[in-house]
Amino acid sequence: MSTDSAAPSLHEDAMPRRLGSLRLRLGLGVPLLTCAIVAVFEWSLGGFVVPAEGMARTAWLVLLLSAAQLLLIEMLMLRPLRRLAAGCEAMESAPVPLTPEDATPAPGLAAELDRIGHAMRRARGSLWQQDQHARELRRELTQQRLLLEQAQLALEANQRELASLARTDALTGLANQRAFDEALRREFKRAQRQRGLLALAVLDLDEFKAFNHHHGTAVGDAALQSVAGLLNERFKRDTDVVARLGGEEFVALLPGVGMAEAQGVLEQLRDDLRALRLPQGEGHLTLSVGLAAASPAHPYLSAQALMQAADEALYIAKHAGRDRLSLAA
Numbered sequence: 517m518s519t520d521s522a523a524p525s526l527h528e529d530a531m532p533r534r535l536g537s538l539r540l541r542l543g544l545g546v547p548l549l550t551c552a553i554v555a556v557f558e559w560s561l562g563g564f565v566v567p568a569e570g571m572a573r574t575a576w577l578v579l580l581l582s583a584a585q586l587l588l589i590e591m592l593m594l595r596p597l598r599r600l601a602a603g604c605e606a607m608e609s610a611p612v613p614l615t616p617e618d619a620t621p622a623p624g625l626a627a628e629l630d631r632i633g634h635a636m637r638r639a640r641g642s643l644w645q646q647d648q649h650a651r652e653l654r655r656e657l658t659q660q661r662l663l664l665e666q667a668q669l670a671l672e673a674n675q676r677e678l679a680s681l682a683r684t685d686a687l688t689g690l691a692n693q694r695a696f697d698e699a700l701r702r703e704f705k706r707a708q709r710q711r712g713l714l715a716l717a718v719l720d721l722d723e724f725k726a727f728n729h730h731h732g733t734a735v736g737d738a739a740l741q742s743v744a745g746l747l748n749e750r751f752k753r754d755t756d757v758v759a760r761l762g763g764e765e766f767v768a769l770l771p772g773v774g775m776a777e778a779q780g781v782l783e784q785l786r787d788d789l790r791a792l793r794l795p796q797g798e799g800h801l802t803l804s805v806g807l808a809a810a811s812p813a814h815p816y817l818s819a820q821a822l823m824q825a826a827d828e829a830l831y832i833a834k835h836a837g838r839d840r841l842s843l844a845a
């Protein structure tokens with residue numbers, strides 16, 4: 517049968533071994549039983565006193581009867597059992613297409629066993645198909661999970677980008693008002709806690725309305741970007757925060773920096789701007805700065821109070837004629 521050569525299984529040898537042992541037992545048992553039956557039969561006919569000729573005839577009779585029985589057992593039992601065993605083994609291996617021989621089993625006991633083997637192979641085929649289907653579904657599920665993970669990563673990246681955009685000034689790339697407000701609150705509390713220094717400068721370009729008017733807003737935009745570049749250059753420490761609050765107004769928040777040090781760096785920044793001679797190396801765009809600094813010797817009640825002091829200093833610088841730095845009282 518075709519299933520005899522099916523894919524190997526864990527119990528491949530077990531069933532034939534069992535059938536071989538059964539055949540051996542039948543091979544011994546059937547002749548002995550036949551011998552016993554013939555002996556009883558002979559005894560019932562004439563007793564155990566049998567001439568030598570009669571003995572030989574009886575031996576032949578036993579031999580022939582045993583051979584006939586064994587042949588019948590082989591055809592009607594062992595062969596169908598082998599098919600059944602093959603059917604059982606096929607349950608553990610890939611299905612093999614049913615042959616016409618499988619589809620039309622022989623009549624009698626063999627037919628029953630064949631039918632069982634046949635049904636087992638059909639069940640195996642169906643199980644195998646379901647198993648294949650389940651594997652496909654699992655593969656698809658894995659793929660979908662991968663896609664989902666990728667989409668999730670992309671979404672997280674987008675969210676991070678959005679969050680960063682929400683805290684960044686689009687024109688200059690500096691922190692915006694929202695990011696600055698958070699930084700001011702955070703650094704002010706830290707300075708208070710650690711009794712440290714915190715300088716805050718508010719910087720405002722002078723007569724920027726007129727600048728825009730003369731040179732156009734595109735040139736004005738470029739000037740704002742140049743000032744942002746200068747701020748980034750001058751305030752490079754990890755703890756420094758520079759931001760554009762809107763329009764032509766910038767801030768520099770400098771943790772751990774006192775009034776004198778901040779004043780020095782801001783004057784250098786004003787020199788840098790003057791040297792640039794915006795626009796196009798021929799102009800004279802200037803900057804006014806208001807500077808306030810919190811320290812244990814000069815504390816402020818709140819972050820807002822520090823900001824207000826810097827704003828007031830800027831107001832004084834503007835009203836004193838612009839292009840200068842004014843210190844908070």
Ligand SMILES: Nc1nc2c(ncn2[C@@H]2O[C@H](COP(=O)(O)OP(=O)(O)OP(=O)(O)O)[C@@H](O)[C@H]2O)c(=O)[nH]1
Nearest residue numbers: 720721722723724725726728733734736737763764
């Ligand atoms: N090019 C450009 N101009 C801007 C931008 N945001 C605000 N402005 C302009 O900046 C100018 C600010 O003008 P004002 O607030 O009157 O200040 P100012 O002219 O600089 O005068 P002072 O601050 O008193 O020296 C306005 O004309 C705004 O239109 C921007 O993103 N790009």
